[in-house]
Amino acid sequence: MDLNRLSPYIRVAWDSTIYPPVHIPERVLFDYELLYIKEGECEVIVDGIAYKGIPGDLFLFKPNQPHSIRTMNDRPLRQPHLHFDLYYQDDSPEVPISFKPYSRLNERERQWIRPNDLRDMTPPLPSHIRLNKPEAIEQLMMDIIFEFDSKFPYYETTAKGLFIQLWMHLLREIHWQRSPHLHSNREQLDRVKNYLSHHLHEEATLEELAGLANMSKYYLCRLFKKAYGITPIQYHLSVRLEKAKEMIRFTDLSLTRIAEELGFQSIHAFSRAFRTREGVSPSAYRKTS
Incomplete structure (x- = not known):
């Protein structure tokens, strides 16, 4: 991905809580999603691989990537999350959120699937990130959600700037994790x-x-x-x-x-x-x- 061209479009910013038992069946997204586990625990299956999500974990779902989510105990699952395009496109404001598996998408919905701009990153960004220092990313996510909830003047531009900070924090976190001698x-x-x-x-x-x-x-x-x-x-x-x-x-x-x-x-x-x-x-x- 070309970081010099990074111009994210944030489609949805929610701080949602779901109450067990909940199973979100397998689906694919049109866009990217960052899902942060703030409270509770869950099992997330991405491309057939199961991960346990605990507080401080971050999940990155990529366009057209099959995944499902299931609560693991009787505690509510609080999951701030963002849906976004990494690069603004002409149809970005028109594209909704997908809740369907690929097999149930119609032709128009399949055209909404964004290109995976992270595909060529070496090594690829993981779907599950256990953050060493989640506080900064959690705060930035909550700040973005606050902007979308309050809708103060220029909130979309403010949120875009916050997201770029969040994305850089995430890339650095992964960089440090892959180089433990640096950390x-x-x-x-x-x-x-x-x-x-x-x-x-x-x-x-x-x-x-x-x-x-x-x-x-x-x-x-x-x-x-x-x-x-x-x-x-x-x-x-x-x-x-x-x-x-x-x-x-x-x-x-x-x-x-x-x-x-x-x-x-x-x-x-x-x-x-x-x-x-x-x-x-x-x-x-x-x-x-």
Whole structure:
């Protein structure tokens, strides 16, 4: 999926409670659904695989994916849930919620089935996610539901922004779960990242960062790149150059002074790094800003 184009359409946002015994027979959806278990327990069968849902669990149902839900005991099942398209389409406002198996859909209803934009994700997003820290996702879901219930001005746009935050939380949660060595060292990685973000005035060395994280510099580099996509030194250079762009655009400081304040050894080293990243020299960037 292309996250740069992400423009969700939220069709339904409900905080519903069902009282046992309840069995929602197998059905397929036209759209996506996120179902969060806030209270109670249930059995959810997705594509023939049974999962036990407990408080803090999240289920992701994809378009045309067979699934059923059954309460497991005599406790009410509270299940905040959202139906949505990941990308707005011209017919998004017209498409209803499906409660039927595929075999009972008519031709028009089958045309409402959205493409599964998550199909090409590697590895694929799971149908059942046992959240390590459910509080953030639960709060965002409840905030979205509140917007739909209150219908304040611009509630749909507000809900869309909240959903994008929720989706990013979910992708990060799955990323951390698939890399347990990252999760166990997350505090150290955050410490290094925050240090680099707040020390723009000097160059950093792997030796001092490794000491800060209490691990070898080779292990730190590997973990940091796995977590953030770049090495610590590359990240530090990136945030320093972003600060340089801001100073070039919004101050009258000379380029030499900017290079000095951001810890570059010389104006030549600064210019070379800036041109490599931005494709233009600092002076050319100032002229066009």
